[in-house]
Amino acid sequence: MRDTVLLLAMNGLIWGLIIALIALGLSVIFGLLDIINIAHGDFFMVGTVLAWFSLSATGNFWVGFIVAPVIGFFIGAVIQRLVIQPIHGAAALSIVATFGLSLILQETVRITFGATPRRMLAPIQGTIPLFGVDYEIYRLFAALIALLALAGFFLFLQHTKLGVWMRAVRHDRETAVAMGIPAQRVYVLTFGTGFALAAFGGAVAAPITTVDFRGGVDVLPFCFMAVIIGGLGNLPGTVAAAVLLSFLEGLIQSVADPTVARISSLVLMSAVLLLRPQGLFQGFTK
Amino acid sequence: MSEPVLRTEGLTKRFGGLIAVDNLSISLASRRIHAIVGPNGAGKTTFFNLLSGLLRPDSGRVLFRGQDITGRRPHEISRLGIKRTLQVKSVFPQLSVAENLWITRQARSRFLHPFRSAASDLEAKSQVERTLDQIGLAGLAARPAGTLSYGDVAMLEIGMAVISEPSLLLLDEPTCGMSPAETNRAVAKIRDLAQTIDIVIIEHDMDVVFGIADDITVLAQGAILASGSPAEIADDERVREAYLGRPEDEDFVEEAAHA
Amino acid sequence: MTRRSIEIGVAVAFSAFLIAVPWLVPALTDTFWVSVITEILIWSLFAASANLLLGYVGLLSFGQALYFGFGMYGVALGIDNLGLSFWPAFGLGIISAMAMALVSGVFAVRLSWHYFAIITVVFSLIFYFLAVSMKPLTGGDDGVNFSLPPVFHFGRTVWSLTDPTFQYFFVLAVVSVCYFLMYRVIKSPLGKGFVAIRDNDLRASLIGLNVYVLRLIAFVMAGFLAGVSGALFAFFGRYASASYMFYQVSGEAVVWTIVGGAGTMFGPLVGTTLFIVIREIVSSHWEHHSLIVGLLAILAVIFAPKGIVGLWNGWMTRLDERDAAASAQLKLQAEP
Numbered sequence: 001m002r003d004t005v006l007l008l009a010m011n012g013l014i015w016g017l018i019i020a021l022i023a024l025g026l027s028v029i030f031g032l033l034d035i036i037n038i039a040h041g042d043f044f045m046v047g048t049v050l051a052w053f054s055l056s057a058t059g060n061f062w063v064g065f066i067v068a069p070v071i072g073f074f075i076g077a078v079i080q081r082l083v084i085q086p087i088h089g090a091a092a093l094s095i096v097a098t099f100g101l102s103l104i105l106q107e108t109v110r111i112t113f114g115a116t117p118r119r120m121l122a123p124i125q126g127t128i129p130l131f132g133v134d135y136e137i138y139r140l141f142a143a144l145i146a147l148l149a150l151a152g153f154f155l156f157l158q159h160t161k162l163g164v165w166m167r168a169v170r171h172d173r174e175t176a177v178a179m180g181i182p183a184q185r186v187y188v189l190t191f192g193t194g195f196a197l198a199a200f201g202g203a204v205a206a207p208i209t210t211v212d213f214r215g216g217v218d219v220l221p222f223c224f225m226a227v228i229i230g231g232l233g234n235l236p237g238t239v240a241a242a243v244l245l246s247f248l249e250g251l252i253q254s255v256a257d258p259t260v261a262r263i264s265s266l267v268l269m270s271a272v273l274l275l276r277p278q279g280l281f282q283g284f285t286k
Numbered sequence: 287m288s289e290p291v292l293r294t295e296g297l298t299k300r301f302g303g304l305i306a307v308d309n310l311s312i313s314l315a316s317r318r319i320h321a322i323v324g325p326n327g328a329g330k331t332t333f334f335n336l337l338s339g340l341l342r343p344d345s346g347r348v349l350f351r352g353q354d355i356t357g358r359r360p361h362e363i364s365r366l367g368i369k370r371t372l373q374v375k376s377v378f379p380q381l382s383v384a385e386n387l388w389i390t391r392q393a394r395s396r397f398l399h400p401f402r403s404a405a406s407d408l409e410a411k412s413q414v415e416r417t418l419d420q421i422g423l424a425g426l427a428a429r430p431a432g433t434l435s436y437g438d439v440a441m442l443e444i445g446m447a448v449i450s451e452p453s454l455l456l457l458d459e460p461t462c463g464m465s466p467a468e469t470n471r472a473v474a475k476i477r478d479l480a481q482t483i484d485i486v487i488i489e490h491d492m493d494v495v496f497g498i499a500d501d502i503t504v505l506a507q508g509a510i511l512a513s514g515s516p517a518e519i520a521d522d523e524r525v526r527e528a529y530l531g532r533p534e535d536e537d538f539v540e541e542a543a544h545a
Numbered sequence: 546m547t548r549r550s551i552e553i554g555v556a557v558a559f560s561a562f563l564i565a566v567p568w569l570v571p572a573l574t575d576t577f578w579v580s581v582i583t584e585i586l587i588w589s590l591f592a593a594s595a596n597l598l599l600g601y602v603g604l605l606s607f608g609q610a611l612y613f614g615f616g617m618y619g620v621a622l623g624i625d626n627l628g629l630s631f632w633p634a635f636g637l638g639i640i641s642a643m644a645m646a647l648v649s650g651v652f653a654v655r656l657s658w659h660y661f662a663i664i665t666v667v668f669s670l671i672f673y674f675l676a677v678s679m680k681p682l683t684g685g686d687d688g689v690n691f692s693l694p695p696v697f698h699f700g701r702t703v704w705s706l707t708d709p710t711f712q713y714f715f716v717l718a719v720v721s722v723c724y725f726l727m728y729r730v731i732k733s734p735l736g737k738g739f740v741a742i743r744d745n746d747l748r749a750s751l752i753g754l755n756v757y758v759l760r761l762i763a764f765v766m767a768g769f770l771a772g773v774s775g776a777l778f779a780f781f782g783r784y785a786s787a788s789y790m791f792y793q794v795s796g797e798a799v800v801w802t803i804v805g806g807a808g809t810m811f812g813p814l815v816g817t818t819l820f821i822v823i824r825e826i827v828s829s830h831w832e833h834h835s836l837i838v839g840l841l842a843i844l845a846v847i848f849a850p851k852g853i854v855g856l857w858n859g860w861m862t863r864l865d866e867r868d869a870a871a872s873a874q875l876k877l878q879a880e881p
Contacts, residue, residue, distance in 0.1 A: 036662060038796065086847045091658070092605050093846040096803050099796045100842030107836035217793075221670055224663060259678040266671045273664045274652055338751065364753035372751075378744040381737075389734075389741045393753040398735040400762075401726075407734070450752060 005254040006133050012250020014139050016243035017146035018205045022219060023226035023242045024153060024235060025197030031233040032170045032190045035084065035094045039102035040223055041216030043195045046105055047072060047202020048211045049113050052120055061123035065145075068203035069196040076195025080188045102216070109213040117212035142204050149200060150239060157235070166190055170233065221262075222246075225269045231279020240281055289352055291316040291454055291484040292337070297346035299332055299508075306332040308508035310346070314501075319476070320486045321499035329508035330488045331373050334456050338370045339363040350454065365394070370456035371443040373488075375463075379432025383423055383442055386431050387414045390446040413449055421445040421475065437468040444475060455479065457487040461494055473498055496520070547868055548861045563717060567710040576709070580781075583713045585814075585821050586720045587777045588798075592805070592813030593727060594770035595798040600808030601731065602763040603743030605658060607795050608665030611649070611672055612768040614790035615642040616775025618676070618683060621785035625691040626682075635776050642772020643765055650764035654757060666792050676787035688786025716777055723773055728810060730766065739763055800838070804845040806852025815853050 026040045050071055051064030079101065087093045122138035129135070157163035168176040169186045177183050209215065222245070230241030245265050252261035272280060292314040299307040307329045314320045322330050335341040337348060339360040347356045355363055378386050391410045392398065405411070418424040421441045426434065431442060440460060447455050460476070461469045469491070477498055479485060489495045495502065495516075502519045504511040512522045519525055562569070570578050591613055598604040619638030623629040629637065649668045653661055676683045683689065693705060705711070730736050738759050742749045746756050779785050788794075797820070805816020820838060827834035849856055 034659075036659065083843055083847065087850065090850070092599060092799075092803065092807070093850055095605065095607070095662070096800050097843050097846045099800055100839040100846075103835045103839030103842070107833045107839065111833055111836075221666070221792075224666075228660075228663065257678055259674045263671055263674045263678075266667050266674070270652075270664060270667050270671070273656065273660050273667070277656070277660055340747075340751075360750040361753050361755045364751055370751060372748070376745055376748050378741050378748060380744050381740060385737065389737045390752045392734045392737065393741075393749075398733070398738045398759075400733050400735040401729045402734070403729075403732050405732075446752065 005251065006131055007135075008250040008254045009247060010130075010133070010135065010250070011139070012247040012253075013243065014143040014146075015205075015208070015250075016246030017143050017150070018201050018208075019219070019222055019226060019246055020239040020242035021146055021149055021153075021201040021204075022198045023223040023230075023238050024150070025194035025201075026223045027227045027230070027232070027235055027238040028166070028190055028197070029194040030227060031235075032166060033080075033084070033187055034091070035098065037194070038095060038098040038220070039105060039216075040098075040194070040198060041218070041220030042102045042105040043072065043076070043198035043216070044202040044205075044219050045213065045216035046075070046109065046195075047199030048120075048206040048209070048215055049109050049202075049213075050199060051203035051206040052113070052118065052211045055120065061120075064203045064206070065200070069200040072199025073192040073196035075192075077188050077192035079195075080191035084191065085184070085187070106213050106216070113211070113213060115213065117210040117215075119210055120207045122207035138207055142208060145204050146201070149197075149204075153197065154235070162186070162189055166193075221266070225265055228269055228277075229272050229280055231281055232277075234279055234281060237279050237281035241279070289316065290314055291351055292486065293349045294337075295347045295349070297333075297336060297348065298344050299329075299336055299341060300344050306508050307336060307343070310505075310509065312503060312510065312513075314484075314486060316484055318484075318500035319480045319498050320501045320503065321495045322486065322488045322503050322505060323490070323492075323495055324505035324511070327507075328505040330505055331458060332508075333505070334370060334458055334488065337363075337456060338368060364450075365396075367451075367453035368456065369447045369450050369452035369454075371440075371447055371458055371460060373458045373462070375436065375439045375443055377431045377439055377442050377446065380430055382428050383431055383434070384414050384418065384427040386442060387417050387445055387449050391449050394450055417445045417449045420448065422471065436463045437465060440464060441468070441472065441475075444472065448479060452483055454484045454486070457485065459488055459490060461489065461491055469494065548865045551864070552861070567713050579709055579713055581821065581825055583709075583716050583781060585818050586716050587774055587781060588801075588821065589814040589817040590720055590723055590770050590774035590777070592798045592801040592817045593723070594767040594774065595795070596802040596807055596809075596813045597727065597767045597770065598763060599799065599802060600806075600812065601736065601743060602739045602760060603658070603746075604654075604760060604763070605662045605799070606665040606764075606767065607662050607792060607799065608667075608669035609767065609771045609798050610790045610792065610794040611665075611669035612642040612646050612771035613775035613778070613794070614669075614672065614676065614787070615645045616772030616777075617779045617785045617789060618775075619772070620776045620779035621689055621691055622682070624693070625689060631693075635780075638776035638779065639769065639772045642775065643768050646765045646768020646772075647761070650761045650768070654760040654764055666795070669790060669792060669795060673787055673790040673792075676790060683787055684785070686786060686788045688784055688788070690784050693780065693783050712781065716781070719773065719777060723770060724810070727770070731810065735759075735762070800842045802852075803850075804842060804852055806854030806856075806858075809852070809854040809858065812852050812854040819853070 022040070022044050025043065026037060029035055029037050029040070047068040050068040051061075054064040054067040055061050083097050083101065084094060087097060122136070124138045124141055126137050127134040128137050128140070130140075157167060165176070165181050165186050166189075168179075168181055169183055173183060225245055226238050226242035229245065230237030230239070249261040249265055252264060290313045292312075294310055294312050297307055297310040298305070310333065322333065324330055332341065336343050339355075339358050339362065342357050347354055349355070350366060350368060353366075355366065378389065381389065388410055391413050392407070415424075418427055421444060423438060423441060423445065426438065431439065434442065440463065444457070444460060447457070457476070461472050464472060473494055476485065476487070480498070487499070499516055501514070502516055503513045504519060504525050512519055512525050514522075566582055567579055570576070570582065591609065594609050594612070595606060598606045616638040619641040620634045623634035623637040653664050653668065656664060677685045693707060738749070738754055741752075741754060742756050742759055750756050775789075778789070801816035801820050802813050803816070804819065805814065806812025820841075823837060823841070824834050827837055845852065851859070
């Protein structure tokens with residue numbers, strides 16, 4: 001019994017780190033572009049599929065870690081330019097647009113990849129004894145990669161030109177434009193970055209979960225939970241919320257149905273929305 | 287001297303570390319047009335926001351004809367008879383001009399009938415027509431309000447304020463953005479209204495202020511700098527320094543004050 | 546041809562068509578299409594519930610499937626578990642949908658619009674998962690089936706919804722009543738109040754409208770429409786399933802509404818018709834019809850954001866203006 005609790009809790013923690021990456025992408029899009037991106041879970045799913053294709057094409061798993069975010073970035077940028085920009089990011093219209101996008105992504109994957117879910121073999125097999133439990137090495141490795149990616153992203157935001165631009169435009173669009181920051185280009189690159197983050201998360205997660213054209217549907221609500229509970233625009237908060245929520249769900253799952261775990265997260269999210277919409281983690285401002 | 291129409295006691299509003307309205311105690315007499323002036327950031331619009339319920343004060347009270355209305359919500363305050371216009375003119379852009387007036391009239395009643403046809407309310411309809419004539423927008427009645435010029439929107443706002451038969455009207459820079467001709471028209475309208483309605487007006491156009499105000503209060507940094515009749519304000523040293531400053535303005539103010 | 550005459554002509558032709566469907570359609574194509582049209586009518590009510598909120602009050606709800614689900618399960622469980630007959634079950638479905646809308650609306654309507662959209666999804670997801678976990682009762686995603694009690698007794702004759710023609714007319718009648726109610730509300734002072742709030746909620750509160758209460762009223766009305774739609778759906782298929790409470794179903798209602806024309810009376814009907822017809826036609830040849838739905842949705846928001854009915858209204862207005870200019874011309878010429 002204790003083994004299961006530990007196992008599920010650790011799974012939750014690690015999954016939370018991966019979700020944090022994806023949720024970060026959503027937070028960046030939501031925070032900067034004001035768009036409720038219904039397709040974000042599908043961005044993750046596309047990442048898993050890209051990882052799968054690059055593995056079968058090259059025989060090398062690690063290639064996926066590059067292919068997924070790069071292609072994801074490109075697709076995201078194109079989508080922003082072709083779809084989001086013409087509607088000027090208008091509220092209800094962008095939701096419909098991202099909803100349409102979600103359908104297109106799912107169906108395209110279904111056509112090219114097929115409807116049957118597949119499993120990907122982890123590149124690193126084997127387990128390691130950890131806290132008395134035999135734990136899959138790849139999961140630990142995935143957690144490490146996710147951590148590195150998260151750290152890398154925050155460094156990117158602080159130190160690169162694009163990162164600074166993104167923060168400036170989110171903070172105060174008009175001043176940023178007045179100071180010569182090309183806002184439109186930042187939007188394109190932001191959307192691309194959001195896709196890339198989710199796709200990278202997908203590539204990392206692929207061996208842990210299934211590669212399935214419906215794989216994004218479950219991830220989407222979770223990402224929104226992390227973004228809301230963490231606080232809109234609060235990137236570290238989103239990460240913390242993702243990890244915490246996933247960890248908690250893991251714990252609950254050891255004593256109850258996964259559905260119950262999901263319901264409790266949703267109820268928590270409702271409470272946050274109603275009582276403290278700025279999120280639970282204050283103090284971490286942009 | 288009748289009861290002041292509006293009185294505040296120690297009204298204070300802070301935004302973070304910034305004090306927008308600082309312990310403001312002001313008394314506005316009835317049946318006189320009262321102007322609130324002051325440099326940008328003096329707290330004038332914040333003051334109006336506090337009066338109309340869009341903001342809650344951190345401390346202090348607001349009394350309307352002796353009744354404490356502190357902390358009431360905007361639509362409640364509106365129902366009591368206090369109507370205001372906004373600094374950035376805003377109406378209902380997708381409704382027609384006539385419909386804008388119509389819904390303002392309808393909003394007075396607590397209950398909006400869900401099934402009766404709107405067109406069957408003849409009393410409202412005649413009121414709308416009368417107001418349209420009053421503000422001179424009868425020709426534009428069917429146009430969506432969002433397509434109007436800025437000056438016409440401002441007149442529509444005044445019309446909306448009027449049709450609701452307010453007992454106190456708060457006008458926030460009503461002539462802002464108007465052409466000289468439109469300004470004259472608006473000023474004439476405001477003078478007209480002042481005969482039956484108590485009016486408080488925020489204005490930057492000193493011509494307008496000295497032209498219609500009976501009392502002037504000058505705000506600076508959220509507090510009262512000076513208060514009195516136009517002549518007193520024009521002669522006040524502190525006001526000149528803080529607000530007017532330039533010699534051309536002095537002459538101009540003297541002329542306007544003694545006109 | 547004036548705008549008025551065109552619109553009257555269309556209305557008459559359309560009504561005539563609707564009445565003739567059970568005989569006209571099988572003559573032209575397949576009887577199958579009669580039930581498709583019945584389904585379109587049912588789902589158009591669902592889209593109308595999203596439209597009432599989005600198009601008239603300015604609230605984007607992504608969770609109307611919740612109230613649809615309550616209507617659906619109210620009927621299914623009412624008949625199956627509580628042994629109710631037709632009308633009480635129908636009533637149960639509608640009332641429970643409205644009650645749920647009231648309860649969730651009290652909380653949701655306080656929020657500004659991004660958070661409102663999100664919380665409507667969250668509420669519907671909570672109940673979706675609840676329904677899935679209570680599988681013995683609800684059948685989860687697989688759903689429950691039930692047999693239908695008859696509707697009308699006339700001495701010894703019995704009319705029941707198993708007769709497709711009667712079913713069609715019953716649905717048509719209910720849907721028409723709902724549309725009529727919507728029409729009255731939109732034209733009423735309440736409806737104008739809704740639109741004022743949509744256009745400028747700050748101004749609305751300043752003229753004395755209680756924005757919160759009006760939004761809540763609209764939310765319950767939309768819950769009513771979704772509930773009726775769900776109840777009809779349960780009767781139509783003799784089936785109820787939790788999968789219809791998922792957010793993608795809510796999303797489809799929004800898409801149909803916007804493509805058809807948000808803020809118009811018949812936009813939801815047009816949008817629903819378009820998408821369901823496409824689904825039926827395409828899916829018999831190609832299984833990836835969702836791709837077309839997605840593409841259409843995107844094309845619509847980029848090129849026709851006011852929707853099909855919006856475009857129509859635009860053309861009609863231009864027609865009006867042209868007529869007005871023409872008659873002004875005539876007036877000038879007539880003067881000596």
